[in-house]
Amino acid sequence: MTDSTQTPGVDGGDAVVSAFDAAGADYLFCSSGSEWAPVWESLARRHRDGEPAPGYLDLTHETVAVGMATGYGLVTRRPQGVLLHAAPGLLQGSMAIHGALLAGVPMVVASSESSTYGDGPGQDPGGQWYRNLSIVGGPHGVARPFTKWSNEAADVHTLPTMITRSAELARRAPAGPAYLNIPLEILLEDWDGREAKPVVAPGSTHSSPDEADSVARMIREAENPVIVTETAGREAGGFEALVAFAEAWDIPVVEPDSAVCGNFPRTHPLHGGGDIGPWMDEADLILLVNCRVPFYPPSRRPAKAKVVVIDEVPQRPHLVYQVLFADRYLEGGVAHTLRQLARRATDLDGAAVARRRAAQEERYAAEQSAITEAESRAEQAEGTDPVLVAATLRRLLDGSDAIVVDETITHSRTVKRHLKTSGPDSYFYVQGGLGQGIAVALGAKLAARDRPVVFTVGDGAFTYNPVIPSYDAARAYGLPVLIVVFNNRVYRSMNLNHRRFYPEGAAAETGEWLGTDLHRLPRLAAFAEPFGMHTETVDTPDALTPALERALKAVADGTTAVVDVLVTR
Secondary structure, three states, rough: OOOOOOOEEEEEEHHHHHHHHHHOOEEEEOOOOHHHHHHHHHHHHHHOOOOOOOOOEEEEOOOHHHHHHHHHHHHHHEEEEEEHHHHHHHOHHHHHHHHHHHHHOOEEEEEOOOOOOOOOOOOOOOOOHHHOOOOOHHEEEEEHOOEEEEEEEOOOOHHHHHHHHHHHHHHHOOEEEEEEOOOOOHOOOOEEOOOOOOOOOOOOOOOOOHHHHHHHHHHHHHHEEEEEEEOOOHHOOHHHHHHHHHHHHHOEEEOOOOOOOOOOOOOOHHHHHHOOOOHHHHOOOOEEOOOOOOOOOOOOOOOOEEEEEEEOOOOOOOOOOOOOOOOOEEOOOOOHHHHHHHHOOOOOOOOHHHHHHHHHHHHHHHHHHHHHHHHHHHOOOEEEHHHHHHHHHHHHOOOOOOOEEEEOOOOOHHHHHHHOOOOOOOOOOOEEEEEEHHHHHHHHHHOOOOOOOEEEEEEHHHHOOHHHHHHHHHHHHHOOOEEEEEEEOEEEEHHHHHHHHOOOOOOOOOOOOOOOEEOOOOHHHHHHHHOOOOEEEEHHHHHHHHHHHHHHHHHHOOOOEEEEEEOOO
């Protein structure tokens, strides 16, 4: 029996569009495959008839589709739809999906298989599914290791609810990508048009007052506590809550190299830098706030500190190995827990607070002095030092509310240290493998069109990116970003490891460093020229500031700019 909400003459493609619309997806990020004709037909019909539908982006590479959904989700924290092609498209996009898992970005990824191979009733799916697109166990089996949840939609009547379930699972902690295999025959099957139920926001989780009181006592009794965080800023309100918590108790905050986003202002006097090492022997309380892997090697235990873990899901199920040395867990929502603890910052030992405040002021002053000295040396150096590039970017971006997406390796510490990002959602580090960063930056720009977006990348990582499809997306959808290449003409990280493992080996003796030389690459900025983008190649320090100024003006005027900076190291 058909109810009054049914719409006749629609199929599984319309069920997909209806469900994503109800789930609150702003966009479908699609790297085209032959299975998606039913979705395209539904979108065309809805556009013709003025019916609601998510925005649609036609993208020419799977990494671009997933990466843009990642960048968009980093800023909005809401799941979007990603449509890939069969098992091959899923495999091509798998690195970026894994990166979204590590970054905690919700999304619903879908692709197809055939269930009839032309031997069933209804329309012929095509021989390509029989010959070379299908995979044993189905694409949902392939997706299982690098997604939060993976399943098959086996019936058109459960398809919308499966998409709803996928979106709800993706959004809940720990947030991450969910995968749904939607066979082409299901997409082509008649659907009864029943209305999809909207997805509502997850409920909040809270640590109990008794648990918060207990941890507050531990903080109150500590002489030398420290906060260590990787992803507090990823949570809604987490950045602001961490600042309030640290200030209330006067505790320094360390963002280790494993931090995946900006969590605390690097200009704040309580910022404790990027190395937990100085606290390993001296701290008597370590507060791990959304910190997955604080110690390396994992067996490196603090000498005397108690460890409190503040994290809604402290044991990450997708991590193969994880050691936290926890003495106490607070597993409520992070922002709410930090606000609870900030309100409990009463009856403090004034002398103890004064001592740690003085020690942190000394550390902070020493770090700022070291930064100033490094930048002064860079200004005097022959050639263009990476420190000069980061410091110049900081000066030019000051007050612009820019978002920085970083995919450097050798220069990542330099970028973090000298850019000094200070606001929420102002810095993101690409996770899971090189070659996604341009797309992530484009996704961030799509979510924050009124903010400048800067993508920093090394020349090695730049060549891993699907550059042409990324430039196509930037131009097609009006997403101007500034791309700054730290070009040292070498895979420096790989070379350093070779030298570290074999300091007196054959390569050191002969100078034959294999697998690392990039001098043969052409002018990297030139690839943007056919797209009408602004390009600069910088080979002297004096040319750096004018080139970046021209590039930022081009971006402000609506054109992506690529600045290839030949750095000295």
